[in-house]
Amino acid sequence: MDKFSFLNAAHTAYFADLYDQYLQYPDSVEPSWKAFFQGFDFGLETSNGHAVVEHPESGEPIEMSDSVLKEFRVVKLIDGYRTRGHLFTRTNPVRERRKYSPTLDIQNFDLAESDLETVFNAGGILGIGPATLRQIIKHLEKVYCDSIGIEYMYIRKPEQVKWIQDKLNINENQPAFSAEEKKHILKKLNEAVSFENFLHTKYVGQKRFSLEGGESLIPALDAIIEKAADLGVKDFVMGMAHRGRLSTLTNIFGKSAKDIFTEFDGKDYEQDVFDGDVKYHLGWTSCRKTDSGKEININIAPNPSHLETVGAVVQGITRGKQDRHYKSTDAVLPIIVHGDAAIAGQGIVYEIVQMAQLEGYTTGGTIHIVVNNQVGFTTNYLDGRSSTYCTDVAKVTLSPVLHVNADDAEAVVHAVLFALDWRMTFGRDVFIDLLGYRKYGHNEGDEPRFTQPKLYKAIASHQNPRDIYAEKLKSQGVIDDQYVQKLEDDYKAKLEENLEDSRKEEKTRVTPFMQDEWEGFEHVDENRMMEDVDTSIDIEVLNEVAETISRLPEDKKFLRKIKKLVELRHTMYFENNSLDWSMAELLAYGTLIKEGYYIRMSGQDVERGTFSHRHAVVKVEDSEEEIILLNQIKGASCDTKEGSSCDLKIYNSLLSEYGVVGFDYGYAMASPNCLTIWEAQFGDFSNGAQIMIDQYISAAEDKWKLQNGLVMFLPHGYEGQGAEHSSGRMERYLQLCAKDNMFVADVTTPANMFHLLRRQMKVNYRKPLIVFTPKSLLRHPKVISTREEFAEGTFKPLIDDAAANAEKVTSLVFCTGKFYYDLLERKEELGREDVALVRIEQLFPLPADQIAETIKKYRNAEDVVWAQEEPRNMGAYSHLLLHLEEAKTFRVCSRKFYGSPAAGSSVRFKKRHEKVIESVFDKNAEVTV
Incomplete structure (x- = not known):
């Protein structure tokens, strides 16, 4: 047939x-x-x-x-x-x-x-x-083709496409809300409209970045939170830039309007140590009770003016909460609110999107909402992107996109509930393009008709979404004419009361953010930062950790080089008692795990280490099964809501600095008992994350009273590898140092590295820690420490020259990092007993008192030198001049001033390096190259 x-x-x-x-x-x-x-x-x-x-x-x-x-x-x-x-x-x-x-x-x-x-x-x-x-x-x-347009046909999984089509076919993409639900939507719309109107009349000309034209964001967020709580979400983490933020804080997060009015009045903060930030940058954490009686924790992260930066931080906070409290992605929901110009123009969005399904960074799907004004400051959308939509980055991860008319409140709520169902079903990102407008200029004081006269002529006569929706409900017989007026009058009266109360306050309060995670931690000044901390460890514990990391499973096959490397750890510790840099790291992590802390490390190639020294992860030869020996430590348990074993989580990252540093910063923000480390492949690769460093790492405690213990490893040292592989750009970090905002270290011994990392967790406060880590020193025969130095010592901000006789020394040389070993080699070659080499291991806070005492000790030294391998305008020299009075009299030995950190030619590098070393030992030798 x-x-x-x-x-x-x-x-x-x-x-x-x-x-x-x-x-x-x-x-x-x-x-x-x-x-x-x-x-x-x-x-x-x-x-x-x-x-x-x-x-x-x-x-x-x-x-x-x-x-x-x-x-x-x-x-x-x-x-x-x-x-x-x-x-x-x-x-x-x-x-x-x-x-x-x-x-x-x-x-x-x-x-x-x-x-x-x-x-x-x-x-x-x-x-x-x-x-x-x-x-x-x-x-x-x-x-x-109605108020919602959906893009999804590029999705490659038939079950996901069918799920979307079934959803669309069932309800024709049209919402079906009860009369009470419609009234609730109207109530939230009224709050959004009335709040902005109130600010507009009471604070004329002040920047508020109003939500007018996108007010339906408020019922949308409200709907997500209410429904998600019913689906089992316990924690919400949200990030958004300026527009609509004040309304969101008040009408979604429950921040008192009184506090916002106090901030508008420009009053100072109660805490003198807190500089504060502009009102539309501040974060907030609160506990909200939903209409169905669920108690949920909601967080909106503080953000800088670098619009999309907060997205990476939100992802990290979310993952930290998921890892440490719930062990499930379903319990914590990230929501990121974007601007249309920002999501299309800021490269970090692409970096964050590429993290979405990666093992080390996934958060089980993010709901992205774009408040689409159709204009970025004064730039038309046609000049702001090449793509059809601002949301086209969503297609990178085959995420569905819903384009929604922001004037159709029911369609907006319907779309976000669809998005929530998608996220909870598939654990993947989803994007809502909320197409509205911006009623006024960029900051209410700007004149938008200069650049968009036709558009703003149309906007001027356009009804707001509340009034549009009210007319619709009247026509349906759901409400009468007086209903909206009463809503508006009642809400306005409440705002008036808050305004009156705010005028009675002399100062405003610090905005709380994630205070529940930071209970028991103190804010400290530089004096506390300089105090000695007991970082010793019982030798038996150290032995146990060393044994664990130096034994491979006998029933698995490993590469010969890996077996030899792990065996060498055993020999190094138990036979030779000479421990190198990798042992310093692994023993620090292991002892902290044993004491109940977590470790998270990420960055490019961190599992084995860029320079193949760490090998925290080893792979079985025939199956590539991953073995983390540190996670076989016995007897370590951590206090979480569900209970778990402490462990090391280490991930090779995507080729990103900006996004990954932001993520790990957020992770550390949510996890103060986790030693969170980001390692750059080479030190100056952190340049790509400069916005995170400037806006969060160096300034967050001043701006937002937020502590953070993120550790950054930046490989640094001049070995002739050229401009991009020599300098960690320490001068940039040191320039950002002030009072008590972070630690900066350039350590030279494994034991000091061990104690530095342990100090980071053993104190009851958290500060970012920038560590300039070695490359050639990872295997240098002199860069070793004994197990006793690990077990009994403490971190040393300054290391004196133990071999020097103070009475004989006429030349006192201060230096830092790897350059010490270059100078030591020359000192030993020359037999110069009259030279003392003193290492400054902590560059900030600078151990100024110890430096002064050292100068006094070497009272016969006529020549006091600062020696650095970096050019004069780089490295730590300018930092010393700012923070150390004695530095003004130092003789400086360094390369000349250069625009490039180092020469690309190995011959030229050696010539310059040699000249600097010569000048250290001969004050008449001039550095001319």
Whole structure:
């Protein structure tokens, strides 16, 4: 029997369904059918509407009947709406959309007006059964071209596409809210509109970055939080820039309007140590009780003016909470609110999106909401991006995008609830493009008509979303004329009361953020930072950790080099008692784990280390199974909500600095009992994260009273590897140092590194720690310490020259880092007993008292030198001049002033390096290169 004999009207429902499947996933249909449909598509394009296909076995031509042919065309029409319907939606509230062609007119699918009343079985694939073409088009218009346009057909997983299509087909992408739900939406809209109106009249001309034109964000966020709590979400972490932030703080997060008014009045803060930040940068944490009685924790992270920076921090906070409190991504939900110009223009968005499904960074899906003003400051969207939509970055991870008319409040709420269901079902990102407008200029004091006169003429006469929605509810008989007025009057009266109370306050309070995570930690000054900290460890514990990290599982096969390396650890510790840098790191991590702390490390190639020294992760040769020996330490347990073993989590990162540093900073913010480390592949690679360093790492405690214990490892040292592989740019970090904002260290011994890392966790405060780590010193024969120095010592901010006789010393040389060993080698070659080499291990806070005492000790030294391998305008010299009075009299030995950190030529490098070393030991030698 001819397997194609049923290609007639009686079998077109099955036929249409199969063709629809082929259009979406060609490889999912049986091969002969795939060939058949390919032939049909080709024939349809080349034969003036007559499709002639070949039998896949006999090769005989088969001509389609007209009815079957039209079913094909209707399926094509349906596919057209699914794929391109979002281009023809009614989602722009204030101006015409851009025109796209071809349109979805039926003529473009070889269908005619005469076909509109014909019943097509293709309606079955939409869930409406056989239907006329007119009914099918009406259904498609409601689903794909009304107030919500959805992009999803690029998703490659059939079950996800089917889930979306089933959702759309069930409710025609139209919300069905009860009268009470509609009133609640109106209530939240009124809060958004009235709050902005109140600020506009009471604080004329002040910057507030109003939400006007996008007020439906407030009912949207409210709906997400209420529904998510019912689905089991316990914690919300949100990031957003300025626009709409004040309204969100008050109407979603419950921050008192009184506090916001006090901030508008510019009053100082209660704590003198706190500089504070502008009101639309501040964060907030609160416990909210939902309408269904659920208690949830909601956090909005503080943000700098570098708009999208906070997105990375939010992801890190979310992951920290997930890892340490819930062991599940479902319990903590990240929400990031973007601006349209920012999401399209800021590169960190791409970095964050690329993290979404990576093991070390995934948070189980983020809800991204774009408050789309259609303008960035004064730049039109046509000048702000090359992509069709500001959200096109979503396609990188095949995330669905919903474009929504911000004036249609019910559509907005419906879209965000759809997005929430998607995230909770699939654990993947989803994007909402909330298309509205910006009622005033960028900051309310700006004149937008200078650059968008036509747009702002339309905006000036446009109703706000609350009034639009109120009219709709009146027409439905849900409310009467007095309902909205009462809502507005009641809310305004509440704001007036808050305003009056704020005028009675002399100072404003510090904005709380994640105070629950930081209970028991203190804010300290530089005096406390300079105090000695007991970082010793019982030798038996140290022995146990050393034994654990120096034994591979005997039942698995490892590379010969790995076996030798791990055996060398055992020899190094138990036989030779000479421990190198990698042992310092691993023993620090292991002892902290044993004491109940967590460790997280990430960065490019950190598992083995860029210079192949760490090997925290070893792989089984034949299976690539990953073994982390530190996680086999016994007897370590940590206090979490569900209980767990302490461990090391270490991840090779994506090739990102900005996004990853932001993520790890956020992780450390949420996890003060976790030693969180980011390692740069080379020190100056942190340049790519400079915004994070400037806006958060160096300034957050001053701006937001936020502590953070993030550790940054920056490989630094001049070994002739050129400009980009020599300097960690320590001068930049040191320039950012002030009072008590962070630690900066450049240590030279394994024991000092061990105690430095342990000190980071053993104190009851947290400060960022910048460590300039070695490269060549990782295997230098003199860079060793004994296990006793590990067990009994403490961190030394300054290391004196133990071999020097103070009475004989006439030349006192201060230096830091790897350059010490270069100078030591020359001192020993020359037999110079008159030279003392003193290492400054901590550059900030600078051990000024110890330096002064050292100078006094070497009272016969006529020549006091600061020696550095970096050019004069780089390195630590300028820092010493600012923080050490005695430095003004030092003789400086360094390279000359250069724009580039180091020479690319190895010959030139050696020549310059040699000249600096010569000048240290001969004060008459001049550095001329």
